Amino acid sequence: MRVAVDLAKASRLLNHGPTVLVVSAHANQRNVMAAAWNMPLDFAPPKVAVVIDKTAFSRGLIEASGEFVLAVPCAAQIDMVVDVGNSSGRDIDKFARWHIATEAAEKVAAPLIQGCLAWLECRIYPEPHIQQTYDLFLAEVVAAWAEDWAFKDGRWQEAPEPQRALHHLGGGNFFTSGGLLQSKVEG
Amino acid sequence: MRVAVDLAKASRLLNHGPTVLVVSAHANQRNVMAAAWNMPLDFAPPKVAVVIDKTAFSRGLIEASGEFVLAVPCAAQIDMVVDVGNSSGRDIDKFARWHIATEAAEKVAAPLIQGCLAWLECRIYPEPHIQQTYDLFLAEVVAAWAEDWAFKDGRWQEAPEPQRALHHLGGGNFFTSGGLLQSKVEG
Numbered sequence: 001m002r003v004a005v006d007l008a009k010a011s012r013l014l015n016h017g018p019t020v021l022v023v024s025a026h027a028n029q030r031n032v033m034a035a036a037w038n039m040p041l042d043f044a045p046p047k048v049a050v051v052i053d054k055t056a057f058s059r060g061l062i063e064a065s066g067e068f069v070l071a072v073p074c075a076a077q078i079d080m081v082v083d084v085g086n087s088s089g090r091d092i093d094k095f096a097r098w099h100i101a102t103e104a105a106e107k108v109a110a111p112l113i114q115g116c117l118a119w120l121e122c123r124i125y126p127e128p129h130i131q132q133t134y135d136l137f138l139a140e141v142v143a144a145w146a147e148d149w150a151f152k153d154g155r156w157q158e159a160p161e162p163q164r165a166l167h168h169l170g171g172g173n174f175f176t177s178g179g180l181l182q183s184k185v186e187g
Numbered sequence: 188m189r190v191a192v193d194l195a196k197a198s199r200l201l202n203h204g205p206t207v208l209v210v211s212a213h214a215n216q217r218n219v220m221a222a223a224w225n226m227p228l229d230f231a232p233p234k235v236a237v238v239i240d241k242t243a244f245s246r247g248l249i250e251a252s253g254e255f256v257l258a259v260p261c262a263a264q265i266d267m268v269v270d271v272g273n274s275s276g277r278d279i280d281k282f283a284r285w286h287i288a289t290e291a292a293e294k295v296a297a298p299l300i301q302g303c304l305a306w307l308e309c310r311i312y313p314e315p316h317i318q319q320t321y322d323l324f325l326a327e328v329v330a331a332w333a334e335d336w337a338f339k340d341g342r343w344q345e346a347p348e349p350q351r352a353l354h355h356l357g358g359g360n361f362f363t364s365g366g367l368l369q370s371k372v373e374g
Contacts (some may be wrong), residue, residue: 015223016354017204018319036202039226041238041321047321049236051228055194075368082370130317134228134325134328156356165251167203167354168366169343172372175203177354178365181262183269 002103005118005144009154011040013072013144014048015117016156016177018165019081022050023069024061025110031058032094032113034085036168046141048122053135057089062137066124067108069130071116075176076162090099107142117165136159189290192305192331196341198227198258199212200305200331201235202365203312203343205352206268209237210256211248212297219281219300221272223355225257233328240322244276249324253311254295258303262363263349287368294329304352305333 005013014020019036033056041047048070052059058169062068073081080098082140087094094100108121122139130136150157156165156177201207206223232306235257239246249255255322260268267285274281281287289298295308309326317323329345337344343352343364351363 012357014253016356017206017226018221019204027287036204037226039204039224039236039238041323049226051226077373078368078370082372086373095194121250127317130314130325134234136228136325138321153189154357155360156362161366161368164365166368169203169367170199172339172370173342174354174368174370175343175364176366176368178351178363179348181265181348181353181363182360183265183359183361185266185269186273 001148002145003148004117005146005151007046007141008044010046010120010141010144011043012154013120013146013151014038014040017167018072018177019168021071021073021081021084021113022052022058023071023110023113024058024065024097026061026065029061029105030095030132031061031089032084032100033058041138047138048120048141049136049138055161062164065109067110068122068139069105069108069110069112070120070122071113072118072165073116074163075166077115078166078174081146081166105143112145116162117150120144189332190335192333192338193341194233194328194331195231195261197233197307197331198230198327199341200333200338201225201227203352204354205259205364206355208258208260208268208271208300208303209245210240210258210297210300211245211252212247213252217246217282217297218276219271219287220245221268228325234325235307235328236323236325238322239324240313240370252296254297255309256292256295256297256310257307259283259298259305259352260303261350262353264302265353268353283333292330299332304337304350307331
């Protein structure tokens with residue numbers, strides 16, 4: 001079941017470096033792309049950083065709306081993730097091609113994609129110089145969600161392979177999030 | 188054996204989202220800290236982004252030298268990684284405490300830490316506004332290295348658990364990089 005994640009723990013949704021889907025919407029258009037280049041940027045308020053190329057159709061929707069959703073997909077969605085990363089929303093409706101089901105987000109217009117493990121609703125900090133120079137977008141996380149079996153008590157849980165996060169190596173090859181390992185040193 | 192990585196492939200060393208060690212040196216001081224919040228920023232020239240808190244001893248060394256090394260540690264180093272992330276170089280010599288062996292880097296003063304899987308030598312792009320506002324450092328990768336058995340033909344290889352990369356979940360808990368998974372969709 002999808003449950004709200006305490007914003008103080010939202011950075012942990014991306015802390016392990018998963019590839020994410022970036023979902024955007026503006027006026028009557030919406031799009032989804034994949035992004036391995038994302039990371040948390042702060043705890044409170046939670047912030048994120050993500051790279052969105054100038055050529056991406058999503059870029060225009062994100063700049064126009066000032067918002068996006070980052071969704072953490074799982075191994076069961078691998079083919080969709082690779083395809084939405086390699087195709088353009090200018091040419092096709094990716095939601096229709098992959099029969100992507102969505103739910104309304106709480107605070108932004110971009111929707112939440114069903115079947116993912118977690119979702120971060122984000123509102124951009126306007127930083128035109130670094131957006132233009134580095135294709136880098138910084139944003140505040142204004143709402144966060146996770147499947148309660150995947151992320152519990154502020155921590156990701158070990159899961160069967162189809163429900164593990166994806167870590168992109170390049171060219172459609174991924175590592176899945178592997179086994180849990182705990183340090184003997186105080187964390 | 189440590190071999191040079193083609194700079195055109197250097198972004199792939201961080202593409203899967205591993206926790207890294209940030210190594211810094213200035214004048215007669217050096218330090219090492221852990222950073223889960225890192226990501227590639229561009230392919231050519233390769234660029235990276237990493238968050239370095241204002242309270243970190245490393246921050247002063249990095250700002251003074253304009254350089255750092257990102258090293259990708261493995262599961263065998265988990266206790267050292269957690270401890271250098273939780274202690275300060277103001278109080279202790281972390282290299283001495285953990286008997287960390289180093290080799291000279293090629294283009295920067297900060298050293299390469301032995302036992303890691305890969306290393307990126309980085310030179311900062313001066314962006315004082317975002318360094319100050321977001322604790323965010325952007326840098327060009329000027330040299331890159333990897334163990335030849337870990338990263339081959341521009342791609343990470345599956346490895347036994349002690350040689351897998353670490354993905355920090357919080358509080359000293361990690362996922363290791365898991366099994367390889369390939370999409371049926373053209374990558």
